[in-house]
Amino acid sequence: MSARTLAVVSAGLSVPSSTRLLADRLTAATVAALRERGDDPAVEVVELRDHARALADNLVTGFANESLRGSIEAVTDADGVIAVTPVFSASYSGLFKTFFDVLDKDALTGTPVLLGATAGTARHSLVIEHALRPLFGYLRAITVPTGVFAATEDWGGDGGVDRALASRIERAAGELADLVTGRPSTPPAEALEGPFGGTPSFESLLRGV
Amino acid sequence: MQFGVFSVSDITTDPTTGRTPGEAERIRAILAIALKAEEVGLDVFALGEHHNPPFFSSSPTTTLAYIAARTSRLQLSTATTLITTNDPVKIAEDYAMLQHLADGRVDLMLGRGNTGPVYPWFGQDIRNGIPLAIENYALLRRLWDEDVVDWSGQFRTPLQSFTSTPRPLDGVAPFVWHGSIRSPQIAEQAAYYGDGFFHNHIFWPPEHTQRMVEFYRRRFEHYGHGSADQAIVGLGGQVFMRKNSQDAVNEFRPYFDNAPVYGHGPSLEEFSRETPLTVGSPQQVIERTLGFRDYVGDYQRQLFLIDHAGLPLKTVLEQLDILGEEVVPVLRKEFAALKPAHVPDAPTHASRVAARGGAKDTTVHAAADDVTGQARDEATEEVQDR
Numbered sequence: 145m146s147a148r149t150l151a152v153v154s155a156g157l158s159v160p161s162s163t164r165l166l167a168d169r170l171t172a173a174t175v176a177a178l179r180e181r182g183d184d185p186a187v188e189v190v191e192l193r194d195h196a197r198a199l200a201d202n203l204v205t206g207f208a209n210e211s212l213r214g215s216i217e218a219v220t221d222a223d224g225v226i227a228v229t230p231v232f233s234a235s236y237s238g239l240f241k242t243f244f245d246v247l248d249k250d251a252l253t254g255t256p257v258l259l260g261a262t263a264g265t266a267r268h269s270l271v272i273e274h275a276l277r278p279l280f281g282y283l284r285a286i287t288v289p290t291g292v293f294a295a296t297e298d299w300g301g302d303g304g305v306d307r308a309l310a311s312r313i314e315r316a317a318g319e320l321a322d323l324v325t326g327r328p329s330t331p332p333a334e335a336l337e338g339p340f341g342g343t344p345s346f347e348s349l350l351r352g353v
Numbered sequence: 354m355q356f357g358v359f360s361v362s363d364i365t366t367d368p369t370t371g372r373t374p375g376e377a378e379r380i381r382a383i384l385a386i387a388l389k390a391e392e393v394g395l396d397v398f399a400l401g402e403h404h405n406p407p408f409f410s411s412s413p414t415t416t417l418a419y420i421a422a423r424t425s426r427l428q429l430s431t432a433t434t435l436i437t438t439n440d441p442v443k444i445a446e447d448y449a450m451l452q453h454l455a456d457g458r459v460d461l462m463l464g465r466g467n468t469g470p471v472y473p474w475f476g477q478d479i480r481n482g483i484p485l486a487i488e489n490y491a492l493l494r495r496l497w498d499e500d501v502v503d504w505s506g507q508f509r510t511p512l513q514s515f516t517s518t519p520r521p522l523d524g525v526a527p528f529v530w531h532g533s534i535r536s537p538q539i540a541e542q543a544a545y546y547g548d549g550f551f552h553n554h555i556f557w558p559p560e561h562t563q564r565m566v567e568f569y570r571r572r573f574e575h576y577g578h579g580s581a582d583q584a585i586v587g588l589g590g591q592v593f594m595r596k597n598s599q600d601a602v603n604e605f606r607p608y609f610d611n612a613p614v615y616g617h618g619p620s621l622e623e624f625s626r627e628t629p630l631t632v633g634s635p636q637q638v639i640e641r642t643l644g645f646r647d648y649v650g651d652y653q654r655q656l657f658l659i660d661h662a663g664l665p666l667k668t669v670l671e672q673l674d675i676l677g678e679e680v681v682p683v684l685r686k687e688f689a690a691l692k693p694a695h696v697p698d699a700p701t702h703a704s705r706v707a708a709r710g711g712a713k714d715t716t717v718h719a720a721a722d723d724v725t726g727q728a729r730d731e732a733t734e735e736v737q738d739r
Contacts, residue, residue: 204618207557209627339564340537346545346576349487349538 148324150174151222152189155229155240162262164191166294167228170260173317174226181325188218192239199242208246220251224324225285227276228260231268235275236261244279252285256323258316259291266295286323290316354688355699356681357397358390358673359432359589359656362410365663368611373663376409380416382666383409387420389670391427393677399430399462399656404438404471407613414447421455428701429455432551432589432656433464433532436493437485438475440509444489445496445517452522457702460528462551462587463490465539481508483538490529490542497526500717516717523712528700530587530654533565540565544572549585549700554645555658556614558627562588563648570650582696587654588645591630594675598633604668605632612662635679642680643687651692653699655684 152171156163171187178185192199198212208216219225229240244252259276261268272291280287290312298309344352360383366373374382387398398420400413410416417429429451434444444461452459465482466472472479488506495502496517505511521527530549533539534557543550550569552562566586573584593608595601602621609621609632624630631641642655657676660669698704706712 201619201623205556205615205624207561207627209619209623210558340540340568343537343541343568346541349483349541350491352484352487 148178148183148185148223149218149221150178150185150187150324151219151225152187153192153219153225153227153240153243154189155192155237155243156262157193157230157237157239159193161230162294162296162299163228163230163260165299166260166262166292167226169313170226170228170258170292170317173313174224174258174320177317177321178324181321183321183325185223185324188215188222190215190219190243192243195243196239199239199246202246203242212246216247216251220247222255223327224320225252225255225257226260226320227257227280228262229276231261231263231271234268235271236279241279244283247283249283252280252283254327255285256288256320256327257285258288258320260316261291261293262295263293264296266293266297269293269295288316288319288323290319292316354652354685354692355396355428355654356676356684357395357399357428357430357654357656358386358659358676359397359399359401359430360386360410360658360660361401361432362403362408363613363661364407364409365613365661366611367663367665368607370665380409382669383416383660384420384423385666386660386669386673387427388423389673391424393673395427395673395677395681397428397430397654397656399432401432402435402466403468404474405468414451417459418451418454421451421458424458427458429459430530431461433462433466435466435471436463436489437465437482438471438477439489441489441493442496442509442512442515442517445493446519448527449497449517449519449521452527452702453519457522457706459702460530460549460700462530462532462549464532465536477508483536484508486539487542490531490546494526494546497521500715516719518717520715520717522702523706524715525702525705525709525712527702528705530585535561535565537565537568540569541572544569544578544584545576547573547576547578549587549653551587551654551656552589552649554589554629555591556628559629559645559648562629566649566652579697580695582650582693585697585700586649586652587656587699588649588652589656589658590642590645591628591658592638592642592672592676592680593632593659594635594638594672594680596634598637601632601634608662608664616662635675638680639683639687642684646688646691651688651696653697 152167154164154167195212198209202208229236257280259272261271272293277287292312294309298306364379390398401410402413404411413431465486469479488508502515503513530551531539531543532551534553540550552565554562570581570584574581593601593605606621610616631638659672
């Protein structure tokens with residue numbers, strides 16, 4: 145069994161938050177789907193609220209403090225990412241965007257990402273398509289075809305979660321699991337090449353001029 | 354090991370008084386700081402180059418030439434000279450001239466500059482930052498090392514039969530450091546030429562510095578300039594000192610909190626923990642600075658930033674007194690005791706001339722008319738063209 149890793153980024157602000165609730169449901173479903181496919185992933189949850197000041201500091205100083213560094217590495221090194229944001233003013237929240245702003249521009253290249261969003265009403269339900277997908281497209285992540293949006297009303301219904309929402313979660317988790325198991329698990333980058341192992345030699349730098 | 358100070362030449366409001374010095378006052382202050390650096394026994398004064406407010410230092414060689422004339426021992430350097438947007442021909446000429454005026458007490462640190470609009474102001478594109486640094490330095494090297502240069506490249510008009518004057522003093526060009534915070538290509542460049550590598554070591558956690566220096570050392574050895582621990586490394590650093598540690602913290606805090614680069618972000622305590630910034634007693638600065646060696650190895654040059662963020666001149670001169678009297682003498686002794694014999698000192702003009710087997714006059718004499726400056730055959734051709 146390979147040791148794949150899932151990183152879960154949740155940008156909810158209240159405790160508990162429906163954003164985290166959705167993130168947890170997506171995580172549980174994805175872990176189950178991966179287990180069905182013979183994988184037993186390690187899960188790292190990144191609560192952005194815990195890094196709110198560190199993220200603002202990172203914008204100012206240009207570097208992440210120690211605790212934020214750990215979360216950035218967890219997301220950068222993950223085999224799959226679940227990213228969930230509340231909808232603020234018709235888009236992802238500023239905190240959510242800030243986290244992806246401070247990641248290295250290549251951190252998520254080729255990484256499968258399952259997108260989720262929460263809002264008070266269903267009127268925001270296309271936010272994943274018009275706001276989140278372009279962001280992750282820019283980051284060259286592979287977004288899962290099914291994005292999961294949950295409005296407050298979706299949390300009613302039988303067993304606490306509306307059946308339609310539950311089935312979207314199942315479908316999205318299955319899609320993420322397929323993408324994650326379809327790619328080789330991420331090797332620890334530095335162990336193979338050493339720091340800056342990918343730097344071109346001076347001769348090739350000079351030729352490139 | 355060399356110790357000194359470097360200035361970015363910012364003109365910043367003193368947050369404790371609300372007062373902002375004018376350019377004339379700040380320029381005079383920089384001169385006073387440089388002269389004081391020599392007086393208290395420091396080895397190096399390095400000055401930045403910028404082309405936009407709030408900085409005044411657009412013309413470092415002018416400033417350094419003045420300081421050279423007023424000092425006798427101080428090594429003059431830059432932090433940094435923009436290898437991307439300056440014409441390498443002008444760098445070759447200006448710094449060779451400065452080298453003559455300063456009797457060899459000159460080296461320079463090349464950097465790419467981090468102010469986006471400076472590139473278009475000088476007709477360049479910031480996306481070419483690395484290629485500009487590579488090509489321009491390749492030309493600068495040739496202009497100093499070869500008397501007559503034919504050259505063509507991507508970024509500058511070609512040269513035919515060009516001689517950069519004056520020729521480097523005693524036939525030995527100024528030593529070059531390459532500065533970069535995060536670009537391994539620049540560390541690679543420094544290693545390729547066997548030049549020095551300088552890490553700013555102020556704004557980011559020491560792990561970044563460590564990775565860059567390790568990479569530079571490894572590549573220095575790869576290119577056959579010596580063993581990795583013989584590579585020439587310089588570090589920046591930022592300190593503020595008072596006899597009593599808490600006094601230093603209280604006095605520096607408003608400057609830190611409002612500093613242009615990192616102000617209004619992390620607390621002084623957080624930033625001190627995460628970066629090499631040390632605010633405290635002279636003893637704390639000594640201990641922290643000695644600790645730099647643990648992650649970069651034995652190194653050749655330590656420069657401190659002490660005059661930014663609106664600190665008044667009087668305070669800066671007091672900091673220089675503390676550095677000169679209490680900190681640097683101890684650091685000199687301790688670092689020297691730790692350094693193995695095969696690790697070289699920072700190169701100086703004297704050591705570089707000696708390594709080349711002595712001084713030689715490399716003046717390129719051209720037969721020219723002393724009125725028109727034209728060589729005889731040029732003048733003749735011109736007449737024939739008419």
